[in-house]
Amino acid sequence: MMLEVQNLTKSFGDASVLNGIDLQLEQGHVLVIIGPSGSGKSTLLRCLNVLETPTSGTIAIGAQRIRFEPGSKPKHAEVLLLRRQTGMVFQAYHLFPHMTALQNVMEGQITALRRTKTEAETRALSLLEKVGLTDKADAYPHQLSGGQQQRVGIARAMSIDPKLLLFDEPTSALDPELVREVLKVIRQLAAEGRTMIIVTHEMRFARDVADRIMLIDDGVIVEEGPPEQLFGSPRHERTRQFLSKLSENYN
Amino acid sequence: MSDRTERLLHIFIESFMPLLKAGLLFTVPLTLISFALGLALAIATALVRLSDFRALAELARFYVWIIRGTPLLVQLFIIFYGLPSIGITIDAFPAAVIGFTLSVGAYGSEIIRAAIISIPRGQWEAAYSLGQTRLTTLRRIILPQAARVSVPPLSNSFISLVKDTSLAATVTLTEMFRKGQEITATVYEPLLIYCEVALIYLMLCTVLSALQHRLERYYERYHAK
Numbered sequence: 001m002m003l004e005v006q007n008l009t010k011s012f013g014d015a016s017v018l019n020g021i022d023l024q025l026e027q028g029h030v031l032v033i034i035g036p037s038g039s040g041k042s043t044l045l046r047c048l049n050v051l052e053t054p055t056s057g058t059i060a061i062g063a064q065r066i067r068f069e070p071g072s073k074p075k076h077a078e079v080l081l082l083r084r085q086t087g088m089v090f091q092a093y094h095l096f097p098h099m100t101a102l103q104n105v106m107e108g109q110i111t112a113l114r115r116t117k118t119e120a121e122t123r124a125l126s127l128l129e130k131v132g133l134t135d136k137a138d139a140y141p142h143q144l145s146g147g148q149q150q151r152v153g154i155a156r157a158m159s160i161d162p163k164l165l166l167f168d169e170p171t172s173a174l175d176p177e178l179v180r181e182v183l184k185v186i187r188q189l190a191a192e193g194r195t196m197i198i199v200t201h202e203m204r205f206a207r208d209v210a211d212r213i214m215l216i217d218d219g220v221i222v223e224e225g226p227p228e229q230l231f232g233s234p235r236h237e238r239t240r241q242f243l244s245k246l247s248e249n250y251n
Numbered sequence: 252m253s254d255r256t257e258r259l260l261h262i263f264i265e266s267f268m269p270l271l272k273a274g275l276l277f278t279v280p281l282t283l284i285s286f287a288l289g290l291a292l293a294i295a296t297a298l299v300r301l302s303d304f305r306a307l308a309e310l311a312r313f314y315v316w317i318i319r320g321t322p323l324l325v326q327l328f329i330i331f332y333g334l335p336s337i338g339i340t341i342d343a344f345p346a347a348v349i350g351f352t353l354s355v356g357a358y359g360s361e362i363i364r365a366a367i368i369s370i371p372r373g374q375w376e377a378a379y380s381l382g383q384t385r386l387t388t389l390r391r392i393i394l395p396q397a398a399r400v401s402v403p404p405l406s407n408s409f410i411s412l413v414k415d416t417s418l419a420a421t422v423t424l425t426e427m428f429r430k431g432q433e434i435t436a437t438v439y440e441p442l443l444i445y446c447e448v449a450l451i452y453l454m455l456c457t458v459l460s461a462l463q464h465r466l467e468r469y470y471e472r473y474h475a476k
Contacts, residue, residue, distance in 0.1 A: 094377035096378075098399070111391065
């Protein structure tokens, strides 16, 4: 297994957001997480690279494993190692505004992976080519459209050669006409056999790209399965409600 | 030209070089040294206050509280005239440097602290997600952006400091203002001489404002208008 999560919980004070999540993901598979807002799906993603510290449970990515226990902080060195197994793509891109697109994609390689500038630049250029932005290498983020910024964000997430890519609603902040160029890049990565977890509201895209779909509500996994099954013949009432509400919104 | 005007013109020209010299020899170095040291102190103080080290953070708060709550003139008097009575005697120039550095450090730390806080949380998260440590994130991602935000308020502090250095006259340092006092005592033309002193301060500050403008332009390169 590329990723193994056991009995993961997260509470903010008295409010519990994740209530015992178990999750496994094989190498090369794409998992799409759907669910109503506030269901805990973003929190789950952020726990996987410890942007939020889980309250309890175990996360293992590749050879790195951390066990979280209430009231104790995980070792910083272990957190850093776990984080370097994952690349995160944020809803609001969060590119570094004082760096060019190229520098954004070089940054993690130089600081976290200690690559030389030349190595980092070569790799960054090939990643920018992959997301179709070779000609924007020297542009600053404010000179790019939202879709272009998010594609740089994807290149940056891949720059540290993560085993697992995490996407936190990667198209939610985009104008509709810019959504496609970003989804195209993600589809291409899926076709290449990247291991990915994607939180999204784009159901058609989810159906196309996912090996498995997982519905989360109130911090628990409601239902999980291949897309045909989850969209075609959902087993749980709550899944049916969620999907019908979505289709109402679209019609 | 009347004799009176001729005499004033003559005094003006005669005193210009000595005043400018006092400015370049004392006012300018005092400003530059105090600001450089003060800025380093300000960054350190801001970082300590934002850190998890409770005791140090409290100490930093205490320092800012004392410096901001008491007049700079009184601080200079304590350092130069007060400390010798407990055996610490400091020459006028270093005493002034200490006073102004402490002042810049305290006010500057609040500017820098505010600038760091103003950088969106997402910038920290993006850096962390790449596997950067807190210190690396601060150095490479947060502080460069905070620097841009700090330029206008720090320039304000810098320009204020140029003028505040005239307080060093009271601790026997013959910087530009005290030089003006000395010249006035010999030529009895206070209006002329003090206006001349004011003019040179204005020239210095104008140059600095121009530099500030250029620095802001430099930072605009990555910032949308």
